[in-house]
Amino acid sequence: xxKNNYKKIIFNLLAIMFLVFCQVGFLSALPLGLSDLNLALxxxxxxxxxxxxxxxxxxxxxxxxxxxxxxxxxxxVHLLSFAATVTVLQLLLSRYFTNRSFYTFLxxxxxxxxxxxxxxxxxxxxxxxxxxxxxxxxxxQLLAGFGRALVFNLLFSxxxxxxxxxxxxxxxxxxxxxxxxxx
Amino acid sequence: xxxxxxxxxxxxxxxKNFSLRNISLFFAGITAIIFLHYLRVLSxxxxxxxxxxxPFFSVFYSAGGKLRAIYxxxxxxxxxxxxxxxxxxxxxxxxxxxxxxxxxxxxxxxxREQLNFxxxxxxxxxxxxxxxxxxxxxxxxxxxxxxxxxxxxFAGLPVVAGNGMVxxxxxxxxxxxxxxxxxxxxxxxxxxxxxxxxRTIGLAKGDLGLTVxxxxxxxxxxxxxxxxxxxxxxxxxxxxxxxxxxxxxVNRSNKELWQTAVLEPFIDLNxxxxxxxxxx
Numbered sequence: 249x250x251k252n253n254y255k256k257i258i259f260n261l262l263a264i265m266f267l268v269f270c271q272v273g274f275l276s277a278l279p280l281g282l283s284d285l286n287l288a289l290x291x292x293x294x295x296x297x298x299x300x301x302x303x304x305x306x307x308x309x310x311x312x313x314x315x316x317x318x319x320x321x322x323x324x325v326h327l328l329s330f331a332a333t334v335t336v337l338q339l340l341l342s343r344y345f346t347n348r349s350f351y352t353f354l355x356x357x358x359x360x361x362x363x364x365x366x367x368x369x370x371x372x373x374x375x376x377x378x379x380x381x382x383x384x385x386x387x388x389q390l391l392a393g394f395g396r397a398l399v400f401n402l403l404f405s406x407x408x409x410x411x412x413x414x415x416x417x418x419x420x421x422x423x424x425x426x427x428x429x430x431x
Numbered sequence: 432x433x434x435x436x437x438x439x440x441x442x443x444x445x446x447k448n449f450s451l452r453n454i455s456l457f458f459a460g461i462t463a464i465i466f467l468h469y470l471r472v473l474s475x476x477x478x479x480x481x482x483x484x485x486p487f488f489s490v491f492y493s494a495g496g497k498l499r500a501i502y503x504x505x506x507x508x509x510x511x512x513x514x515x516x517x518x519x520x521x522x523x524x525x526x527x528x529x530x531x532x533x534x535x536x537x538x539x540x541x542x543r544e545q546l547n548f549x550x551x552x553x554x555x556x557x558x559x560x561x562x563x564x565x566x567x568x569x570x571x572x573x574x575x576x577x578x579x580x581x582x583x584x585f586a587g588l589p590v591v592a593g594n595g596m597v598x599x600x601x602x603x604x605x606x607x608x609x610x611x612x613x614x615x616x617x618x619x620x621x622x623x624x625x626x627x628x629x630r631t632i633g634l635a636k637g638d639l640g641l642t643v644x645x646x647x648x649x650x651x652x653x654x655x656x657x658x659x660x661x662x663x664x665x666x667x668x669x670x671x672x673x674x675x676x677x678x679x680x681v682n683r684s685n686k687e688l689w690q691t692a693v694l695e696p697f698i699d700l701n702x703x704x705x706x707x708x709x710x711x
Binding site for chain 2: 265269270272273274275276277278279280283284301302305309312313314316317318319320323324327328331335338378389393
């Protein structure tokens, strides 16, 4: 394996650990419902859009595995939920989205939040047969938390989109300008 | 720009990026990992990861806690907050003193041989670092600490904050991690007693992650706002006299068999960086 590949793997591992520390340690302590922001999920959306499916799946595997090790949900809930979300997002990207505009990212963040939440609930119920755990019903509290997660994920996606625009031109090639169209 | 645009379109339009084979292999890999976990083959690696990474979680949690503390401080008038904080500290100290006094007084009357049971120095405890908070529906429901079954912890042990107030109870353990429900969580319940003349007993249970409700109090008992509520000692591994909170409201209806009391727990999440688990 090339030296660059080792570097890439180490960088990815550190990034995965940093994401999980932020999500599980840092964000959980924040006020104003900020703990509902799914930093890991939004990051994976951007990794999928900026690089490729392989990278996004690697990140979802690493983040899911670490979160399963450190959470008291049945083991596998996060692994499966992240993997399912990345798969659905890739399907959406391949079939329905034709560019990487701001609105595409908002739509991806919205879809990812919905799919992830649904996957978490489904896998919790699936794994409750193996590892009995108290499962929250679809009540007002859960819906409120989901609403906050949607808002914060969309806001963070918007901020991240504009921030990345300063460093990369991957998101700028959306429409042909008139001058280019004429040439 | 034109060529870039074309590349982008191709990326999104062609289906090469969505490889069914890769996805199938990936899910097969995940399934294998999950199976290996439940067969306990991965236990040593998981245990190692927990031990090695626990300190990092504590550091990140501590940083988040500091931000929350800054937010909380700015949300109120600075002087008022300082005064309030001092008064709370004094109140907490005095509340513990009162609880100790009342408990020792009762014990003197009933069981002289247990006179020294409530001296703090005689209690065995294990100091733990809080690694993360777990919230559900916006309310904090539980927290994770960095000690587990390998350190002798098990479900049912009470967790107290630095000032001696009950903050929760261990509900689940892993080898080097434990989850504790917050006293205000609906998963948390304690056999409780009101520190009044009759030492009225009942069941204190968290309510929506905000307050604590004390239930199963006989209608004949006289309780009032301001009464102190402590653990009754009727529960295994939870000693008598640990402060749960104070009564803020009493719900009494002639149609009901029992009356209920609403308690205000003495939890300050900003102080919940370290805690102590009382061990038998």
